[in-house]
Amino acid sequence: MFTGIVQGTAEVVAIQEAEAFRTHVLALPAELREGLVLGASVAHNGVCLTVTAIDEERVSFDLMRETLRVTNLGAVKEGDRVNIERAARFGDEIGGHAMSGHVMALAELVELDEAPNNRRLWFEVPHALGRFLFDKGYIGVDGISLTIGQVQPATVDHGPRFCVDLIPETLVRTILVDRVPGDGVNIEIDPQTQAIVETVERVLQAREI
Template sequence: MFTGIVQGTAKVVAIEEAELFRTHVISLPKSLRKGLEIGASVSHNGVCLTVTGIEGKRVSFDLMRETLRVTNLGAVEVGSRVNIERAARFGDEIGGHSMSGHVIAMAELVELDEAPNNRRLWFELPHELGRFLFDKGYIGVDGISLTIGEVRPAGATHGPRFCVNLIPETLARTTLIDRVLGDRVNIEIDPQTQAIVETVERVLASREV
């Protein structure tokens, strides 16, 4: 489990390519390596990955075909930075919202509003995910627990859209400061929201039979 409170960013220092398979090697700061062991779970841009190797500050993670297909990690290059969060431990403070590290889709950055000490980003999602979006609801964006500021319904030429408002601390700690129009981010829908919506849909569908 993760909390969506990103602990920092790490640089990808090597990528080993194989058929439908990748190994990412990141340079992990000392503060994030404490107690880290092979087999541990670490979130990269909101994707739960397993540590497969540790050599000093170089930590390796394997990415399977589905991870490369569904997330933006397939587009990561050597020199890219990714958001990092170690798995939550029992007793840790949950400052964001409970997240599993299971990315459901990617969203495209379609609008960007800059203001002093603020940054508002608008993202577009696939049509089928619009039912999970609610004003002031939770959402995971590249592993960051964020509150949805506003929702716009899908139109004739575009999918549903939502915005998030970013404070300086979030911008300083994560890669969202570097995002530009057209970039694609990993999305995790709030698990509680997803469970409630899908349960209501099943109940309503059963009554129509």
């Protein structure tokens, strides 16, 4: 389990490619390695990955075919940075919202509005996810717990869209500061929202039968 409170970023210092498989080696800062062991879960851009090797600051993680297909980690290059969150521990403060680290889809950054001391980003998601978007609802973007500002329904020209507003602290601590229109970000829908929407859909469908 994760909370969407990104603890920092780490550089991908090596990538080992194989067929439908790759290994990312990250240079994790000391504060993010404290107590880290083989088999531990660490979120990269919101994707839950398992520690497979530790060599001082160099920590390795394997990415399977499905991870490469669904997320933006397959496009990561050596020298890129990723958002990092260690798995939540019992008793930790939950400053964001409960997240599983299971990315549902990619969204495209379609518009960026700059303003003093903050930044508004508009994302377009696949049509199937539009029913989970609500004004002031929670959403995970590249592993960051964010509040949806506004929602735009799908039109004949584009899919469903939502925006988030980022404060300076979020820009300092995460890679969203470097995102530009056209970039793809990992999306995880709030699990509670998903459960409520799908339950209501099933009840309504049963009443129609």
